[in-house]
Amino acid sequence: MEHTIRLAQQPEADALLGRSPLAALVGMLLDQQVPMEKAFTGPYVIAQRLGREDLDAHEIAAYDPEAFAALLSAKPAVHRYPGSMAKRVQQLCQALVDEYEGDAAAVWAGAATGAELLARLSSLPGYGKQKAQIFIALLGKQYGVRPPGWREAAGLYGEQGCFRSVADITGPESLAEVRSFKQEAKQAAKKKAAEG
Structure with a gap:
């Protein structure tokens, strides 16, 4: 089932997502230390460089690590740290192959509760709490995956009507609101650290 996603702010990349x-x-996974749009454009760039319409966990897990790192490092690089991120993407895909027969959707399809989904995701390489x-x-907010207790499992990110994370981005306006929230949170943390 296809969903309308606007995280990459680029039609082909969003269609893949x-x-x-x-x-x-x-x-x-890629959403750290780079702008959100760049992170969520990454899967499309990887697929293009592999000459594919889509990503395949089996193919990525089995790819030669040096060649895969080179693929992500080619200009423009997929991430600020393409080598380490290439390794993480391959580790994620290997875990999906080992535990879910390469089917990413199986991570959430079989979760009976939000707590179980949190445990499943937290066990994936590169996914902390x-x-x-x-x-x-x-x-829950954009893909319609809502096992009982999903909002509680998502913590503050599950709140309705907030602009706290990528979960709340549905277009340029909400992207700007999430950016603004993150900047304010950063400034508050700096102020708290200075006072402490």
Whole structure:
């Protein structure tokens, strides 16, 4: 099932995120130390460089690590740290192959509760608790994946009507609101650290 996603702010990249559970997982994995749009454009760039319409966990997991790192490092690089991110993407895909037969959607399809979904996501390489919570919020708010207790499992990111994370981005306006929220949170943290 396809979903209308506007995280990359680029039609082809967003279309891939809307139809490919693996692309969504990889985009979320890449979402650190780069602008959100760049992170979520990453899966599309990787697919293009592999000469594919979509991503395949089996193919990526089996890819030669040096060649895959080179693929992500080619200009423009997929991420600020393409080598380490190439390794993480391959580790994620290997975990999906080992635990879910390469089917990214199986991570959430079989979760009976939000707590179980949080545990499943948190066990994936590159997914700490916060990233897992944000992804649960994204699944619930934009992909219609809502096991009982999903909002609670997502923590603050599950709140309705907030602009806290990628889960709340549906276009340029909400992207600007999320950016503004993140800037304010950063400034508040700096102020608190200075006072402490």
